[in-house]
Amino acid sequence: MDPSDHASGTEPFRLIAPDGTAVGETGVGLDPEQLRELLRQMIRARRLDRECMALQRQGQLTVYPPFEGQEAAQVGSAFALGPEDWAFPTFRELAAAIVRGVDPVQYLWYHRGTWHGGPYDPRATRFGPICVPVATQICHAVGVAMGLAMDGVDACALAYFGDGSASEGDFHEGANLAAVYGAPAILFCQNNGWAISVPTRQQTVGEIWKRAEGFGMPGVRVDGNDVLAVYRVTREAAERARSGGGPTLIEALTYRVGPHTTADDASRYRDDEEVERWRTFDPIERYRTWLMASGHADEAFVSGCEEEAAAWVGEIRGDVIATEPPPTEWLFDWTYADPPALLQRQREEALGG
Numbered sequence: 199m200d201p202s203d204h205a206s207g208t209e210p211f212r213l214i215a216p217d218g219t220a221v222g223e224t225g226v227g228l229d230p231e232q233l234r235e236l237l238r239q240m241i242r243a244r245r246l247d248r249e250c251m252a253l254q255r256q257g258q259l260t261v262y263p264p265f266e267g268q269e270a271a272q273v274g275s276a277f278a279l280g281p282e283d284w285a286f287p288t289f290r291e292l293a294a295a296i297v298r299g300v301d302p303v304q305y306l307w308y309h310r311g312t313w314h315g316g317p318y319d320p321r322a323t324r325f326g327p328i329c330v331p332v333a334t335q336i337c338h339a340v341g342v343a344m345g346l347a348m349d350g351v352d353a354c355a356l357a358y359f360g361d362g363s364a365s366e367g368d369f370h371e372g373a374n375l376a377a378v379y380g381a382p383a384i385l386f387c388q389n390n391g392w393a394i395s396v397p398t399r400q401q402t403v404g405e406i407w408k409r410a411e412g413f414g415m416p417g418v419r420v421d422g423n424d425v426l427a428v429y430r431v432t433r434e435a436a437e438r439a440r441s442g443g444g445p446t447l448i449e450a451l452t453y454r455v456g457p458h459t460t461a462d463d464a465s466r467y468r469d470d471e472e473v474e475r476w477r478t479f480d481p482i483e484r485y486r487t488w489l490m491a492s493g494h495a496d497e498a499f500v501s502g503c504e505e506e507a508a509a510w511v512g513e514i515r516g517d518v519i520a521t522e523p524p525p526t527e528w529l530f531d532w533t534y535a536d537p538p539a540l541l542q543r544q545r546e547e548a549l550g551g
């Protein structure tokens with residue numbers, strides 16, 4: 199691997215090698231149906247991600263940040279959380295969102311511009327609002343984790359963030375606070391090599407997972423394209439958090455094969471060769487190979503997943519396009535229990551009443 203690569207340095211924890219062969223204890227406590235479900239969710243996620251790119255190009259979404267290549271990191275981690283646990287996403291966690299049960303049509307209202315910031319109810323699935331200001335959601339997750347502990351709730355809160363976000367003050371403040379208070383938090387960094395056009399090696403000299411020691415919490419580097427390994431380290435972190443063992447920092451090494459967003463031309467700052475090399479570490483292909491070789495799935499199962507995903511995405515597409523703009527009064531309805539006079543006046547003006 200190129201020494202300047204964001205995945206150089208410490209070998210990550212891995213259970214399945216890029217060629218699909220087992221290199222560790224793959225018995226992670228999931229039954230065959232759950233093992234198949236991991237593949238099904240990754241296939242659905244990729245199909246939906248590609249459809250979102252197409253919807254944006256067709257003018258149906260305003261802007262969209264694709265996650266292709268990061269399916270294992272998102273599906274494996276979200277799958278490891280229990281129903282009472284919380285997850286706080288960035289703007290690139292649609293795969294994690296669907297695993298948590300967020301309605302993808304409601305999620306995509308954000309990218310359609312029909313409504314702002316988190317149109318789904320975050321409490322229903324314990325999945326926080328889409329968060330564009332990078333790293334702020336880390337503090338939200340740590341705050342919620344501290345609240346869960348104070349309320350005596352047997353649950354944890356996971357914050358998703360990227361390699362670039364790990365340079366923000368919010369990361370350091372959130373991580374330190376979580377460690378000092380022993381908060382049941384998981385700081386889950388998807389190191390995908392880039393923060394828009396800035397490579398990871400220009401963000402940090404050391405390895406992100408190693409910062410855990412300085413904060414005083416366990417840290418782990420995992421192969422983010424190995425869904426079983428991601429599942430296992432996240433589940434361990436969640437169990438530790440819920441049993442009073444405090445926070446964990448996880449660095450999942452992965453790669454975004456697409457552009458930063460549909461507003462970005464990645465060919466201006468990175469080589470095609472790098473993308474092609476990472477395509478050979480494809481998370482879905484790796485897991486499919488292992489799952490079939492281990493006898494837990496066959497061709498019929500895989501093609502069934504693909505057909506089901508195509509039909510599911512077709513419905514989402516129709517529902518997204520059919521979405522009417524929400525009523526104007528909603529703009530004024532959700533901030534104040536008792537709206538101040540100025541807002542009342544604006545509401546009357548906007549509604550023409």
Ligand SMILES: Cc1ncc(C[n+]2csc(CCOP(=O)(O)OP(=O)(O)O)c2C)c(N)n1
Nearest residue numbers: 290330331332360361362363390392393394
């Ligand atoms: C506070 C803040 N600063 C800058 C930006 C512009 N911005 C959007 S995404 C991004 C890079 C994020 O990189 P990373 O954390 O690695 O996440 P990735 O996009 O790779 O998933 C930046 C700088 C922002 N949204 N918020």
Ligand SMILES: [Mg+2]
Nearest residue numbers: 360361392393
């Ligand atoms: Mg990044």
